[in-house]
Amino acid sequence: MSADRTDVLAINQAFYDAFSTGDLQKMESVWARNAPVACAHPGAPLLVGRDVVLESWESILSAKERPQIMCIEPQPHLLDQTAYVTCYEQLGGSSGSILLATNIFTREDGGWRIVHHHAGPTPLRPRSTSSSASDQILH
Amino acid sequence: MSADRTDVLAINQAFYDAFSTGDLQKMESVWARNAPVACAHPGAPLLVGRDVVLESWESILSAKERPQIMCIEPQPHLLDQTAYVTCYEQLGGSSGSILLATNIFTREDGGWRIVHHHAGPTPLRPRSTSSSASDQILH
Numbered sequence: 279m280s281a282d283r284t285d286v287l288a289i290n291q292a293f294y295d296a297f298s299t300g301d302l303q304k305m306e307s308v309w310a311r312n313a314p315v316a317c318a319h320p321g322a323p324l325l326v327g328r329d330v331v332l333e334s335w336e337s338i339l340s341a342k343e344r345p346q347i348m349c350i351e352p353q354p355h356l357l358d359q360t361a362y363v364t365c366y367e368q369l370g371g372s373s374g375s376i377l378l379a380t381n382i383f384t385r386e387d388g389g390w391r392i393v394h395h396h397a398g399p400t401p402l403r404p405r406s407t408s409s410s411a412s413d414q415i416l417h
Numbered sequence: 418m419s420a421d422r423t424d425v426l427a428i429n430q431a432f433y434d435a436f437s438t439g440d441l442q443k444m445e446s447v448w449a450r451n452a453p454v455a456c457a458h459p460g461a462p463l464l465v466g467r468d469v470v471l472e473s474w475e476s477i478l479s480a481k482e483r484p485q486i487m488c489i490e491p492q493p494h495l496l497d498q499t500a501y502v503t504c505y506e507q508l509g510g511s512s513g514s515i516l517l518a519t520n521i522f523t524r525e526d527g528g529w530r531i532v533h534h535h536a537g538p539t540p541l542r543p544r545s546t547s548s549s550a551s552d553q554i555l556h
Contacts, residue, residue, distance in 0.1 A: 316492075355532070362532075
């Protein structure tokens with residue numbers, strides 16, 4: 279695996295580590311400071327701008343009922359100075375719901391930082407998917 | 418508006434034009450040929466790879482019940498050689514459902530091409546959103 283793939287998977291995991299442990303300081307450190315930031319939490323309006331996005335994370339991470347979350351099957355896709363990771367999110371343990379996420383990263387100050395997170399429901403569990411399941415597409 | 422913002426909004430609109438008119442040739446032309454391609458249609462498994470993604474579009478665009486779709490409030494976010502657009506999708510006319518989409522673009526062969534499309538349900542209509550609506554977040 280290339281160094282970039284390893285580094286992008288590491289920052290993606292750092293994002294989920296901050297999420298799962300409720301570590302706001304770590305969460306703030308993984309988001310870009312200069313690049314344009316946005317975030318689409320499931321069931322919520324689109325948020326644009328670092329301050330607004332980090333306010334939402336402060337609210338989520340400090341909530342009494344912060345859910346368990348685990349990143350499953352992250353796939354990095356490299357685009358030179360930018361990369362995106364597609365992955366599933368397991369919420370609330372093995373019996374919980376599954377989300378599908380797109381996370382976009384860019385190089386900043388010598389490292390990778392997240393610029394956009396979009397998570398939404400998916401009816402299918404990882405590894406139960408079929409690439410030719412186009413008849414299930416709701417579009 | 419910078420040339421890049423204009424160009425990114427134009428390729429984003431070309432993607433939705435191909436979608437709304439059922440133009441498979443145009444749809445094929447807007448997707449990247451060399452960069453890593455993926456697509457997450459709502460309610461469907463993640464698709465990875467240009468061939469698989471374009472097969473899904475062929476299925477969608479040739480369907481008898483292809484939905485009306487309109488892109489609303491696209492916002493371009495520029496990252497040098499890459500950009501992402503966040504927007505809402507109005508399906509089935511003004512009384513239809515609203516999706517939230519993330520579209521990622523990269524420069525290729527002198528133009529912008531789409532590399533990733535992720536659309537999913539959102540409970541809120543455009544312009545009805547509030548940046549501080551963190552209590553609605555389901556994460």
